[in-house]
Amino acid sequence: MNSADLGRRVGVPSTALFTDQYELTMVQAALKAGTADRHSVFEAFTRRLPEGRRYGVVAGTGRLLDAVENFHFDDEMLTFLRERNVVDGPTLAWLADFRFSGDIWGYPEGEVYFPGSPILRVEGSFAECVLLETVILSILNHDSAIAAAASRMSVAAGGRGLIEMGARRTHELSAVASARAAYIGGFDTTSDLAAGFRYNIPTVGTSAHAFTLLHDSERDAFRAQVDSLGRGTTLLVDTYDVAEAVRTAVEVAGTGLGAVRIDSGDLLLVAHRVRQQLDELGATGTKIVVTSDLDEYAIASLAAAPVNAYGVGTQLVTGSGQPTCSMVYKLVARAVSADPAEPLQPVAKKSLGAKSSVGGRKWAARRLDEYGVAEAEVIGTGPVPDGLADRQLLAELVRGGEVVAREPLDAARERHIAARQGLPMSAMQLSKGEPVIPTEYV
Structure with missing residues (x-):
């Protein structure tokens, strides 16, 4: 498969400063507290679709993988952070050696999504996962819109x-x-x-x-x-x-x-x-x-x-x-140590109003009716129910810091056509409406 099929990635600059300052200050505080290495799970999702839209489209995954692969701090960036007093010396030393070493699962590019869909799941230490928040949301929110x-x-x-x-x-x-x-x-x-x-x-x-x-x-x-x-x-x-x-x-x-x-x-x-x-x-x-x-x-x-x-x-x-999809990136589970075998504890934001989240490391599947048409987006944290095991939506994208799911852009294009055709016919209406299928939590 040649480079033109996958996208030309030569000469791509570091993406490490495509972030917000508080990502780095959280890392500094967590390093001092001894919690930075706790095994953690973050998920990107949207609480609602843009007003009147009946389905969303996942896009930007290929660019996101490039961004993760190129997320590292060079000497010039570290000097900038030092001169601005953004973080302290020990944190700068930690950033100098940073490379994402965790796992990422996500809806394949071109797939459709609905409110609550765990479009991306990022797993690793708290520090390495939280650093990726802004660049992930920048790409997914723009490209999916x-x-x-x-x-x-x-x-x-x-x-x-x-x-x-x-x-x-x-x-x-x-x-x-x-x-x-x-x-x-x-x-x-x-x-x-x-x-x-x-x-x-x-x-x-x-x-x-x-x-x-x-x-x-x-x-x-x-x-x-x-x-x-x-x-x-x-x-x-x-x-x-x-x-x-x-x-x-x-x-x-x-x-x-x-x-x-x-x-x-x-x-x-x-x-x-x-x-x-x-x-x-x-x-x-x-x-x-x-x-x-x-x-x-x-x-x-x-x-x-x-x-x-x-x-x-x-x-x-x-x-x-609708220039953004309003996707968010939330910590949904964490352990009390860096050991991946340590049991994960579900965590969730319990805000007033509509900004709360659902805790736990999630799977997602799309249930079909007797005619093979989508009828529900099913999301859960426990065992996958019988009949949904072969309908799961999350695919492995990064394993141990290494990208494992690059694909030609045409594959995402063809996937979207197939996913859209699998929705109820009302999804094709341009008039404002509710999501064409409901989201069910089990």
């Missing part, structure tokens, strides 16, 4: 092409992560070359309005693009007059023109007019691509339009109004 939005847009598109093109609408690094998450959620291509390079996602792109405006006429611009990129290219036809542009495009490229792109106006109306015009001109195979601030609702509204592909930017990379 984008993947969930992408999944909804994929459902709305109904098999038509989806192009991720949000790089200019977010931070340059989050743009790459967004393209990766969108691909898992069902998008086909990205305009972001960094995402294509790092994760082998198919890339596309032709020209913007500036290219048309550069030339003395629209015809000159189309001729230049066709001469350079061939007749199969996509010509942008809404810089001036759409009908005139479509006519010129076919005259320049011939009836074998690959596609035209519409980026403004009443997309439903314009797409129908363009399709009719293309067919009358003999360009019956020329496709229509639409862009312009699309989200899942706009895509769904174009279901009756003769559109072949949608390009989505802002709404995708911002999670279509």
Whole structure:
């Protein structure tokens, strides 16, 4: 399996400072108290789905594994911590030798999740597990939010092409992560070359309005693009007059023109007019691509339009109004020593309101009905009930500090399609609703 299949990890910098200061100060205090080495179990989960969403999508696992693997403190980082008096000398010495040596289990990337699902379970000493909290939540919260939005847009598109093109609408690094998450959620291509390079996602792109405006006429611009990129290219036809542009495009490229792109106006109306015009001109195979601030609702509204592909930017990379999944990372069990054989004691936060948690090291399984459709997310801390043993969701990701579950990005993409198809049909509704299956604790 080559590096392009798994993501290019060369030159990845340390992720150790992608954290909050209190992670390090907790380690310092625990080292002094003699509790830092206590065997502990942390779990990442969400207490609720974003408002109105019916399912969540796990994304970012592959990036998370890279982050854990590259979580170490180099000399420059240690100097920074020393100069800022963030932690004391003994803690700095401990950090200098730090490498995560524990175990991580989690829902496989692309799987769906529900409130309470133990999406990730991190096990090891308290100190090494707590250090990973912020970077784990940063990755899972961002990528899962984008993947969930992408999944909804994929459902709305109904098999038509989806192009991720949000790089200019977010931070340059989050743009790459967004393209990766969108691909898992069902998008086909990205305009972001960094995402294509790092994760082998198919890339596309032709020209913007500036290219048309550069030339003395629209015809000159189309001729230049066709001469350079061939007749199969996509010509942008809404810089001036759409009908005139479509006519010129076919005259320049011939009836074998690959596609035209519409980026403004009443997309439903314009797409129908363009399709009719293309067919009358003999360009019956020329496709229509639409862009312009699309989200899942706009895509769904174009279901009756003769559109072949949608390009989505802002709404995708911002999670279509839900830029985070509100996942948390909580200590759920710990022992009184560093011995992994020591019995674990369930622990849980007992806050007022909705911020309490459920203690204990958990398993999770998805119960199916007689038709093979998901009917409940079952979570427990004791023995797994009969009939659920082969439906367990947590997979081993890291064993003894070593990553054991790298996979091609396409595997996560295919897993998501299968997981989504295994949900009740109401999961595909875009209207606001409750989680499509309940969470049951046993």
